Amino acid sequence: MITRLPNSHVLIATVLLTAIVAIPSFQAAAQDASVEKGTIRVTLLGIGAGPRGGQFDIQRPVGLQTSTLVEIEARAFLFDAGRGVLEQISKLGGAYFAKVDRVYLTHLHGDHNIGLPDLWLTPIRVPEGGRSVPLQVFGPAGTEEMARHIASAFEYNLFYNGNSSAASALIGNDVRQGIIYEADGITITAFDVDHSPANIASEDRVDYPALGFRVDYAGHSVAISGDTRFSENLIHYSEGVDVLIHEVGGGAGGGGAGMGAMGAMGAMGASGRGGHHTSILEAGEIFNRVQPELAVYSHFSRGTNQRLIDQTRSVYDGALLVGTEMTVITIGSSVEVIPGSDDPSTAVQPATGAR
Numbered sequence: 001m002i003t004r005l006p007n008s009h010v011l012i013a014t015v016l017l018t019a020i021v022a023i024p025s026f027q028a029a030a031q032d033a034s035v036e037k038g039t040i041r042v043t044l045l046g047i048g049a050g051p052r053g054g055q056f057d058i059q060r061p062v063g064l065q066t067s068t069l070v071e072i073e074a075r076a077f078l079f080d081a082g083r084g085v086l087e088q089i090s091k092l093g094g095a096y097f098a099k100v101d102r103v104y105l106t107h108l109h110g111d112h113n114i115g116l117p118d119l120w121l122t123p124i125r126v127p128e129g130g131r132s133v134p135l136q137v138f139g140p141a142g143t144e145e146m147a148r149h150i151a152s153a154f155e156y157n158l159f160y161n162g163n164s165s166a167a168s169a170l171i172g173n174d175v176r177q178g179i180i181y182e183a184d185g186i187t188i189t190a191f192d193v194d195h196s197p198a199n200i201a202s203e204d205r206v207d208y209p210a211l212g213f214r215v216d217y218a219g220h221s222v223a224i225s226g227d228t229r230f231s232e233n234l235i236h237y238s239e240g241v242d243v244l245i246h247e248v249g250g251g252a253g254g255g256g257a258g259m260g261a262m263g264a265m266g267a268m269g270a271s272g273r274g275g276h277h278t279s280i281l282e283a284g285e286i287f288n289r290v291q292p293e294l295a296v297y298s299h300f301s302r303g304t305n306q307r308l309i310d311q312t313r314s315v316y317d318g319a320l321l322v323g324t325e326m327t328v329i330t331i332g333s334s335v336e337v338i339p340g341s342d343d344p345s346t347a348v349q350p351a352t353g354a355r
């Protein structure tokens with residue numbers, strides 16, 4: 001266990017937890033592009049929800065959107081590519097321009113894919129060490145078509161720059177629930193979640209495909225919810241997972257789960273079971289059912305951290321992390337967290353009570 005302890009909330013986390021280790025230095029600099037064998041490294045590149053990236057502040061009307069990088073040994077798997085994804089990747093170091101060549105989209109909303117053209121085109125134009133293979137994009141039905149349209153939209157750019165190499169290809173792949181990647185002990189499983197609009201008839205929900213993903217490697221695992229209302233299928237596929245990264249509704253404008261698990265409404269839109277996001281109390285219930293080593297929020301509204309913690313705590317007493325940009329979670333013999341900021345609300349909230 002790592003025990004550097006310069007401040008009090010980290011001390012508490014380290015003392016009370018057996019498996020979760022908070023490392024109190026902030027992830028800002030480049031990191032080693034190869035991850036220690038036997039561990040999964042997760043970097044929250046962006047955590048902002050919706051068109052404005054979780055911002056409801058006129059002073060800063062838009063923010064970074066959802067994107068999560070999962071690394072195993074020398075491989076990288078990027079989940080979603082919202083606004084700013086490439087800038088965030090570049091903070092990790094130049095090696096990542098070449099390393100990130102596979103993107104998994106949970107669904108085709110702009111806050112999850114608007115960074116895709118940048119991620120596709122820019123890393124083949126860096127002076128050295130850029131991506132030398134096509135960018136592969138995997139996602140629900142419609143992903144292949146979307147990738148094709150993006151490629152034709154930028155045809156002139158490729159023509160002008162004379163980019164006809166393999167690296168300049170953008171390849172979309174529609175995937176369905178099941179194992180979608182299996183190599184060298186790494187398994188990625190896609191599973192259906194439900195992000196259909198509120199009040200849609202259940203027989204029409206098939207027209208709104210959305211996926212969550214689970215990565216398994218060396219006896220360790222992480223699951224990513226994507227955008228979804230409360231999903232029994234997500235709970236099923238998350239069984240035994242070490243880290244569960246879940247979206248949560250409940251915007252800065254009030255509401256949220258204070259109104260009860262079945263009727264919560266947030267500023268992002270309806271977030272109860274009738275809506276298309278998960279309320280805070282519902283997320284707490286999901287964490288309770290799944291019992292991950294560490295429950296993580298990503299994809300939410302700015303300024304709601306303390307409310308997320310307080311309301312989740314009313315139903316869930318396990319270790320909880322409200323994500324922030326550039327938070328690094330390493331999943332090995334223990335789960336280690338390097339918060340992305342010094343705000344205490346972005347540090348690991350240790351488990352309370354006996355579990």
Ligand SMILES: [Zn+2]
Pocket residue numbers: 049050066109111112227299
């Ligand atoms: Zn979203």
